[in-house]
Amino acid sequence: MKRDALVKATISLVNNSGFHATPMSKIAKMANVSPATIYLYFKNKQDLVNQVYIEVKAAFSSYAFKDYDKSMTVEAGFEKIWKNIAFYKLKEVDQALFLSQCDNTPMIDEESRQEGLKHLEPLLELWERGKKEGIIKPISPYLLYAFTIYPISFLVNMENRGLCTVGQEAVNKAYQSAWNSIKA
Amino acid sequence: MKRDALVKATISLVNNSGFHATPMSKIAKMANVSPATIYLYFKNKQDLVNQVYIEVKAAFSSYAFKDYDKSMTVEAGFEKIWKNIAFYKLKEVDQALFLSQCDNTPMIDEESRQEGLKHLEPLLELWERGKKEGIIKPISPYLLYAFTIYPISFLVNMENRGLCTVGQEAVNKAYQSAWNSIKA
């Protein structure tokens, strides 16, 4: 209950001001809780973001593989996963922005980062299979990720700043770009 | 002289700890300068990062269009610019990381962001021409950027964290992915 409110407040405030610029007191206030209460659930500020990061990453990853099934063809599977991710990031903008900030700054422990990464396994496996089947380019998973998944964050960022709008059509076009960039 | 040292110190420290986690005193110390001296060159902390951002962005952009010429074909021009950018980011890792952090967090004024953006004009023009010539997909420049330029940041981040190495071959493959993602 209170923990949930704290997690939500953290995401929202970190998005708006960055980690180090959001005082615990503000998080507490937004969660309608005393500052001291935070420390019942989290060891300290660092622990708070770490836990939030891991949880958001887990929620994100779980959504990413919804309706995905290893028996799908590589292309179908990739489209499913990619669109899940895109859909998730465009819908749960707050969480997406939070993750984007975590992934591009030193605000998260390396350990928690590793923890958050392991959820991606199925996608890596799919890519591996795709490479074996000659459907996907034989390039490092970092490249595959950089050109298919990572760009989505940019679009969410831009949309959030009101610089552009990402509708259904843009998503489809984006998917085409993503797929074109890695298909063999 | 001292201003330069301050700019460099800022980049380095912000990369390692994030903007709000790097005190002015540390910046001063790293630049071998008194804290008070910072205020001779910059109005305040926010002004300091803003100026550093604009300068780095300018250096980056100027490099991006080295040897580029509007008379080049779209494809040749794009390859030139893309590789300039990639080369720059892989060489000037510190600056690249700094920009990546600026672009994904609320640490920079919106105004300075706009300021930093305008250097990109020639690339946008090239893309426009490419679209008219039917060489590049008719999609928004945000999409074009997301799938060609933005991924480079991811690779630099990963390399910096020691998770992968980006050599000449990877750069070529990355370029192919970038081009494939936007070519008509």
Next chain:
Amino acid sequence: MKRDALVKATISLVNNSGFHATPMSKIAKMANVSPATIYLYFKNKQDLVNQVYIEVKAAFSSYAFKDYDKSMTVEAGFEKIWKNIAFYKLKEVDQALFLSQCDNTPMIDEESRQEGLKHLEPLLELWERGKKEGIIKPISPYLLYAFTIYPISFLVNMENRGLCTVGQEAVNKAYQSAWNSIKA
């Protein structure tokens, strides 16, 4: 039962960290009790130490006069009492250290201090008698205490810090010093 555990925990923790550096929560934890439970037995933190002080002082004093009897000669009586005290302090190190800390810091109410003091009456009487009989120097009881009883605390402190060991022989020598310092 629980009260006992609380008293013991208090002594132990205050010895290791000092009064103000030992939180109620730690005391509760060490006593396997909820923090709230402490307040069933003690009005507040100050009341807790005060009570503990008085109890320890009482236990100490009661032991001090074991097998002592006003009919003893002054010298025999003093030796008995002194050795009781020394034996007690060397055996119940925790309690001795606790008292030493109480006696040398402002952590105890003046009132409780007085309360703890009155147990010493028989020793004062013995000294009075000794002075009348010309066996003990005609000096203030504070001096008598300072040179006979107080030194024992020092030895216990040193032993506790691992700086020296106080065996049977040392105790005898110490007693000789104590007696020499006050005998007429």
Next chain:
Amino acid sequence: MKRDALVKATISLVNNSGFHATPMSKIAKMANVSPATIYLYFKNKQDLVNQVYIEVKAAFSSYAFKDYDKSMTVEAGFEKIWKNIAFYKLKEVDQALFLSQCDNTPMIDEESRQEGLKHLEPLLELWERGKKEGIIKPISPYLLYAFTIYPISFLVNMENRGLCTVGQEAVNKAYQSAWNSIKA
């Protein structure tokens, strides 16, 4: 200047409330200084007391050996040193109380304790000589200290609490007790 004021304020406040019960803010206020200023001179609260302890101990020790000279007889030397110490403690009550509190609580680092101890060397040497000459009892220096120097602290404590007064006569009597307790 400011550092001096801080040291003085620390001694005074620790005497009245104990180390952990005196907030940095109070120390700052008493020294007419901002709390932040404390951290210009001391790394943290622990460092503050440690440094104060070492300094007071040094002042004390330096006074202790005033006009003492290794060429003096053991008895004369001891009387000189003992009376120096007594005089100092009775005059510089604040410092004496502070040391007494440091010596009987866990508020000082073991390291600083060692540091403070080494000043006593000349007294230990004198005792060693006294033992060799058969003038002082062949007992451990801890015993010698416990029965000669340590009692002075008790008297100062008592006088400070208003429980007794220690005048010139008492000092002479006390010295006799001290000497009697250790002379062979």
Next chain:
DNA sequence: GATGAATGAGTTTTCATTCAT
């Protein structure tokens, strides 16, 4: 221009105490 000392305002964190159960 350059500085080091100083600080007010604010940060994270702790803790004695309470209260609904």
Next chain:
DNA sequence: TATGAATGAAAACTCATTCAT
């Protein structure tokens, strides 16, 4: 009796910024 969750108030400490020199 007994508690665990909750908290207000205060603690230690930090830091952007200033100012006399």
